[in-house]
């Protein structure tokens with residue numbers, strides 16, 4: 001995230017009453033519009049339709065008068081990928097990508113890398129789709145979904161009634177608009193791109209959950225894990241991973257879902273969505289610095305509420321960048337905390353909020369850690385041992401193009417089952433054992449607050465194990 005951002009920005013708070021009023025106003029307008037159109041015999045769909053391209057719909061010449069519709073080929077049981085270039089169109093009106101690190105080049109570069117390296121050919125590329133408004137509302141409020149998910153209708157209303165651009169977004173110093181300097185808004189394309197990101201993740205997750213694909217990686221943007229029920233922030237509008245998890249529960253009756261979040265920032269939106277839910281274990285590793293790193297949430301004692309106590313695990317790194325966290329710390333966190341808890345939870349499906357901003361190459365305000373891309377292939381490999389291998393990684397943050405391309409390549413290679421140089425990783429763990437005391441000062445995972453949880457025994461064992469090392 002960006003240095004401009006602080007949690008609970010005063011500006012946003014000041015705007016909230018006005019925004020709420022306009023939201024309510026706008027929902028009434030949308031409903032009235034829908035009712036009047038239906039009364040006139042016209043159905044109104046909030047979903048936009050993609051125009052059919054020539055490649056999808058018709059032959060290139062008239063020499064083939066008969067178009068034989070081939071049934072869609074059954075996907076190979078391999079790693080699935082999902083990507084759509086329409087997600088590139090979510091760009092600030094100012095057109096200057098240097099001031100907006102979450103830009104279109106991120107997914108474009110990753111997709112090109114996967115082509116160049118031949119990995120794409122080994123995977124099954126599936127088509128994404130826009131999430132429906134109903135799907136978005138599994139996590140987000142109706143007002144939030146209508147405000148940020150219904151672009152075509154908004155444009156009609158804009159002309160006649162009021163100007164929602166000014167109602168819920170700010171003019172940015174760059175000349176564009178957004179809810180803040182990071183979370184930009186493109187009046188024409190943002191709602192479609194954000195819904196496409198969600199729908200693409202959902203499609204991939206369902207194909208893996210139902211056994212059509214082995215596992216998967218979603219090359220999507222804008223990211224989602226900061227988006228809360230009614231608040232867009234930190235580049236995020238709709239929480240793709242959280243929505244996919246809710247839909248797995250509702251439509252496939254998946255009973256236990258593990259969400260691992262290894263983006264360098266805490267996934268406040270995902271934590272909020274499942275805070276009281278013991279059937280979704282949210283496990284985040286993030287830079288925390290006693291609440292001084294964006295978004296400021298993710299303290300170790302945020303452990304869930306009600307029945308969900310113990311099913312929200314924040315491995316919050318504090319201590320700034322002296323030294324910055326690296327492979328050794330993350331590998332040890334996985335070995336001593338993530339995998340023991342995950343094994344005990346025994347999930348039916350694993351989703352990863354896969355930001356790569358902990359990879360070396362991200363300046364301190366946006367990361368500052370020094371993980372290697374290779375480390376993420378090793379972490380991926382470990383998660384493949386859970387849930388019968390049903391694992392989907394969805395891109396979240398990360399803006400250094402080399403870093404995110406390298407890490408995506410490494411993770412997809414691991415998902416395909418390619419060899420990993422485990423020897424170099426194991427040497428890190430050896431190093432870590434000998435420097436445990438130094439590490440302990442920076443690694444905060446409050447075991448006492450999990451006392452009433454089902455994971456209590458496992459965590460006591462972890463503590464014992466940590467203290468012995």
Ligand SMILES: [Zn+2]
Pocket residue numbers: 092093094095096099100172174175176177184
């Ligand atoms: Zn701009």
Ligand SMILES: [Zn+2]
Pocket residue numbers: 001263264265355357396397398
């Ligand atoms: Zn991030």
